[in-house]
Amino acid sequence: MGSNADATSTGPLVGADPEPIRAAIEDENPLSGTRGFAGRVDGSLVRDVLGRYPLFLDGDGQDRWAFDPTELADPTPLPAGQVVDPAGNRREVWSLPDPSPRDGTAAVRAVGNAIDDALADVDTDGLAIAFSGGVDSALLAARLEAPLYVAGFPNSHDVRAARETARLLDREVRVVELDHDALVEAVPPVATATGRTNAMAVEIALPLYLVAKRAAADGFDRLAVGQGADELFGGYAKVARAPEDPRVAAETVRGARREVLESLPDQLTRDVLAIRAGGVEPVAPLLADGVVEAGLALPGSLLVTDRGERKYALRLAARKWLPDPVAFREKKALQYGSLVARELDRVARQAGFKRRMDDHVTQYVESLLE
Structure with missing residues (x-):
């Protein structure tokens, strides 16, 4: 969330410039000096190792993707650390390092x-x-x-x-x-x-x-x-x-x-x-x-x-x-x-969603979307 340039959510890539991401892919370096990134680089879809920016695919397909899940019919998050190449092949490029503890x-x-x-x-x-x-x-x-x-x-x-x-x-x-x-x-x-x-x-x-x-x-x-x-x-x-x-x-x-x-x-x-x-x-x-x-x-x-x-x-x-x-x-x-949490529970109960009901606050939230 936020890069050296504090990027916005517009454009094909957010969070960082393409060049350090190209180097991070080549070196498989999970912590390359950014504050996270997601989007398209050289035709590949990328999402950093901690998933600091969301990126969604439309179902299992690779052709349609978005930063905003409401733009897709079947939004599926691209897992953190993965790269999807232009041919649609997925691979996990980055995983969190596990360094020895310092003094x-x-x-x-x-x-x-x-x-x-x-x-x-x-x-x-x-x-x-x-x-x-x-x-x-x-x-x-x-x-x-x-x-x-x-x-x-x-x-x-x-x-x-x-x-x-x-x-x-x-x-x-x-x-x-x-x-x-x-x-x-x-x-x-x-x-x-x-x-x-x-x-x-x-x-x-x-x-x-x-x-x-x-x-x-x-x-x-x-x-x-x-x-x-x-x-x-x-x-x-x-x-x-x-x-x-x-x-x-x-x-x-x-x-x-x-x-x-x-x-x-x-x-x-x-x-x-x-x-x-x-x-x-x-x-x-x-x-x-x-x-x-x-x-x-x-x-x-x-x-x-x-x-x-x-x-x-x-x-x-x-x-x-x-x-x-x-x-x-x-x-x-x-x-x-x-x-x-306390007050949403109270509002839900006032609306008739009692605690004896299974997951009553979730049911109340869903009722507000109907």
Whole structure:
């Protein structure tokens, strides 16, 4: 999401210029210095190793493709890391590297340097920042001169955290205050744009869409997001609890982190499509290749400490720009911190979709599309 030039979703290729992608194909180099890419290069369709841009084929065919699934009759995502040549032959060209872990001090320094480079490379013209008050978005706010936006119901965790973090950074934050009417109105465009009616997918996408929509209304055309930091730096409870957590198969924290990273293409597809539906183009500096490379080299003890503190290396590196109360702030998942999940459940029940029904919120979402 976003290249050195912060490309838009128009044209045959997004995210990078053709030349580095040609070299990456030839060398089979998965981390060639971009922030992701997708599209057509020399007649071949490509999508980077983390799927940072969505690209869809029409069914199993190769002739029709699009960045927007609503343009196709049977949109099927091109898997991350694959190349489809002009003859229609598919092959996986890129897979995530698995480097040996670095020494602790050097590993943290490498993360900090990579983040510094990635943020220095962001063009702030026409840029807004999706800001929830956690360490990921606070890093963007500390380094990028762009307005901050948070979406949430009144007195939600994210709104309170965003205001407190903005105060500590001597910044102001624009609050997109949600209510039930705004939520219900946003469900159909979000479900249509993402092609998903699953309750959790819609709940995560809704705040992103509503922040994007407000930023677009205020005249911005790009939205910086902290996407990918939780997956890369060990932000999930199931990673911290590996191997005891049944949601991961891995025997180590590093292995569980890799499992989570492999789910990122599907999540990023949802997020990118929701943000674009709001009228802006996402920019994800914390998923720049250099940051990914540094994150992959972290030992498990710097992903999650013995005390269970998650994203430890990222927090240590962030102290260069953030005060400790921000760098070490715990954050709720977007759908919970904004109260979108709770309130969408409430709206669904008010509409007659009771909890005793199977997946009642998903059924409610589907009813709004009929």
